[in-house]
Amino acid sequence: MAEQRTYDIRSILEEMRQEYWQGLAETTETREELLECITFTLGGETYAFETTYASEVIRVPKLIKVPGVPELIVGIFNLRGEIIAAMDIRPLLGLPPTPLTPAARIIVIKAESFTTGIITEEVQGVVGLPVELLEPVVKSVDGGAKEFIRGQINREEGMAMLLDITRILDSPALTVNHA
């Protein structure tokens, strides 16, 4: 009996060791090549930006319209007592503003000077995107939109457009100051 048990433990330890080394090899690999991004759908296409900008994902609450602001600011909502504006950035990217379904979500972004919400048709998830596959934006994308897209990544799962989120947030069309 005793012998049997020792044998078992040894093989288990060996297995664990193997797994450990394998795991290490994998992580060093990913650390070099993958950019952790949140991916979501806009105009039926897949878009992405770094997870470091996203603070949370919520269902689309009732949005209260604000009169006299640019159309892309759809309305304001209450996030645990803080008033936040929700934006539909699809027009910025030259995408059609198709009606939202129950799958729609808002990605809340804490920028330097304000917190804002980006309305998406669907949030797909968080994935590591292989940076070396990033290609410059194709020429046919029109100038306005090109400014906000860093490039596209052609993955096996399909094309993903990497957004330049700081550029988008810096866009003057996003803030309102009727002084």
Add this chain to the structure above:
Amino acid sequence: MATKYLNIFLKEAEEHIGSLQNRLLVLEKEPGNTVLIHELLRNAHTLKGSARMLGFEDISVIAHRMEDFLKEMEDGLRQVDSAGVDLLLQGTDAISRMTDALAKGAPSPVDLEKFIQAFESGGSTAEAITAQEPAETETQIDTVRTSVRTLDSLVNLLGELIINKKRFEDKTADLKELCRAAEAGAPVARLKEFHRALEEDVLYLGFIIQQLHAEAMTLRMLPLKTITEGYVRMVRDLSKSQGKEVNFEIVGDHIEVDRVLLESLKPMFLHMLTNAVDHGIELPEERVARGKPAAGTIRLTARHEGNSVVVEIRDDGAGMDPERIKQTALRRGVIDREEAEMLRDDEALYLTLRQGFSTSEIVTDISGRGVGMDVVKMNIEKVKGNLTLKSEVGVYTEVQLQLPLTLAVIDALIVTCADQQYAIPLSYVQETIKIRAEDISTVAGKEVVTVRNSTVPLISLAGLLGLREQKAQISGGKVSAVILKQRDQTVACIIDRNNGTSEIVVKGLGGQLKRVRHTFGATILGDGNPALILDVPDIFTTAEGVSTLGMRKSIHESQLHVSRGRVLVVDDSITTRTMEKSILKAHGYDVTVAISAEDALEKVAVSSFDLVISDVEMPGLNGFQLTARLRTMEEYREVPIIIVSSLSKDEHKRQAIEAGAQAYIVKGAFEQGTLLDTVESLIG
């Protein structure tokens, strides 16, 4: 150089600059205070050493000169007078400006050679310093310092909330158990007991929330000192430049007020203190000739008074002359002769607050004051405070500001317009009214209504806010309007619905929407959704362009073609409700049906009706209970209710009236005429 050392130096320098500034101002009043001179010397000396250590030669040189200067004062080689203090203050300023530039990584704004030259000759050093834009934000206003006690108390209260939440969870479990027991026929007593226990928890929750709210509000408060300190220097410099002697006293600057309020107090203080020095305090020789001490006194006092803070600025200067103020107002066309004769002296002082009076150009020729007093008046109105003026010619002038303790919570009227709710601060609301087509007339093509014997322009809130052209909700031939007032202006603003008043918490719209026209923030309503708070003064500035057109016509049309009113028919019998519906529809009423009292309550929650017709006996709540329920709702307190029933005893009629119904029709005698007549007599 390592930023770590730079930061340490900047912090140290800031402290020394601060104490140099404050001690110099004291020294001016107490020239014989040698202890003070010595402390000043130490400040300058330390600054010199630290700056030299980090290689900031220019700062070190100026500090060195100041040190020498102070040393001579200490040794009695130099007289301690205000000219000397002035120079030292200029030196302090120069160093302060240089450290500011260091902090920003900007080049030094001080031309050292020129500065030293001016300093040595005892002249003005202004030319040696490049002008800079004033700093945009005051960090002190943006951040909060609070006591550990407050924090502890907040955390404790949050702990209590969590415990309370646990109690509610237990109650949910209890209720589940109770539901099961109720199915098996448990006695009502257990339900009652449960209700009592739940009520206790709700009460306690309310108490915790109230405490938490109060604690959180104190975090918004800052002492007046945060802003008054800066004015000591301003008053001193201003009076010196005019050859006047002024003692500026501040009493009660420890009093705390809302940080937002402090921001709006700043321009008010600036104007009032400038006025006190410019126009209040006389030149020393003038004062002496009038038997007053050569030095004038300006005293700023703050104190609590009930639910507000009272700030007074009083000077013992020339005072305001009501006669001369009246004459100037007459000349400027602010008032006419008749009005001038009617005005009492104390009323005349307030003419200085009127627009058109207080332009700097005319202030020079009156013996009072007036620079920017309308600015003060505007600011005080913005924070919903009060301003009182008192004066005696040749003796004193006193401006009293009464300020609310906080701006964070205000009373507001909640209205619906184009499917959204808006909050209007109650201080701007005169009343809400219903307008019929015949109430509207036109003046030069613009629609107006008469409210309390005065003619008021009629505007549409939806139109003003630029919302999609949406027809105002017309029900029973009437539209709702809220009468807004601001000083002597009034306007009638058409809304869809008035949802009653409520105490609201004022919130900003966040950094993305810094300033949005017609709004000054948002609040969160009971349903958890935000509502914009309307900026009424802003609305008045644009109201003229958006007066309604054709409102009278559309009300008429609504009566002729669309609907004579919206009726809700509640009956569990399909025959009865179909019959009632077709009778009313045939006569131009818009009819909605509900199959039970519960169904009716759901329907009234989402749309509004002008009249309700209900059966008595229905499954669930009966018609009397439904009536009583509707009467408790703000929107349905006044809406006529007709009870239609097969019960014909007087007892039932009495019950119906007691519940709040207007009419009782017996089904047995049910015929087209009775129902229609009753409806028409109630809503036309």
